[in-house]
């Protein structure tokens with residue numbers, strides 16, 4: 001791969017496995033300084049070694065955080081800020097599906113907190129560095145599951161409504177939030193030189209869903225036979241993080257490295273703003289700090 005990312009610093013969440021780890025290898029191969037966030041020290045150390053070896057680039061570093069905890073998101077943003085002087089690409093990728101309703105240390109529904117609030121908070125906490133490094137990019141990993149998502153503002157965290165569909169209802173909602181967050185973010189960042197795009201990686205053979213036991217594990221095991229390999233699953237993330245073709249392109253949903261319409265619900269600007277305000281309140285980020 002060409003050394004097109006030389007001099008650029010990329011921060012990737014969820015890079016101990018799957019799409020995030022492969023994107024880390026590809027971007028490190030292109031010469032980027034890559035910083036990964038993992039939650040387990042053992043898995044993160046192992047991933048770090050693998051990424052360095054596979055890419056032939058030792059300028060790869062690791063930070064630790066359980067991103068379902070908003071205090072840990074804040075701490076890891078501080079750790080990044082202390083250790084690195086620039087941020088050219090933030091790749092929000094960590095995510096999961098949970099077949100029974102769980103709550104985080106903050107008392108939030110797990111899928112909502114990990115898949116949406118962590119993207120929202122980490123991005124807002126690092127925006128000043130992204131702006132100072134402009135032209136820079138925010139890349140959010142969503143899913144085509146966004147098309148089946150719906151936001152019930154009366155119960156975003158499934159406190160009173162059935163969790164349902166083995167966690168896929170909460171997952172689809174969170175992935176729709178990724179798209180809506182990106183569109184609102186792109187509008188707020190207009191003129192700053194920081195772009196924000198969102199993507200579906202394809203149906204990829206990773207560890208996704210395999211954290212669950214029972215039927216979900218069995219079903220995921222079977223359907224991954226039809227999935228694409230992880231090298232292909234990372235391509236759209238890497239394209240949006242690095243390609244000159246998308247320099248200046250912002251506020252778009254991509255699939256197979258091509259822009260595509262997302263679900264009609266995702267374009268509801270009033271709902272995007274409402275989600276933004278709720279996310280500000282729940283993450284405790286002061287309005288002045290968020291864009």
Ligand SMILES: NC(=O)c1ccc[n+]([C@@H]2O[C@H](COP(=O)([O-])OP(=O)(O)OC[C@H]3O[C@@H](n4cnc5c(N)ncnc54)[C@H](OP(=O)(O)O)[C@@H]3O)[C@@H](O)[C@H]2O)c1
Nearest residue numbers: 014015016017018019066067094095143203204206207208
């Ligand atoms: N695979 C697909 O077919 C597919 C399709 C559409 C969208 N996506 C999206 O792609 C993204 C990556 O998924 P993947 O398929 O690569 O899945 P994966 O192999 O399960 O990787 C998920 C990554 O997220 C990390 N993670 C999970 N919970 C975390 C937490 N609380 N704190 C910090 N990190 C955490 C995992 O770390 P550990 O190693 O500690 O578990 C792992 O590095 C997700 O956003 C997913 O929604 C995947």
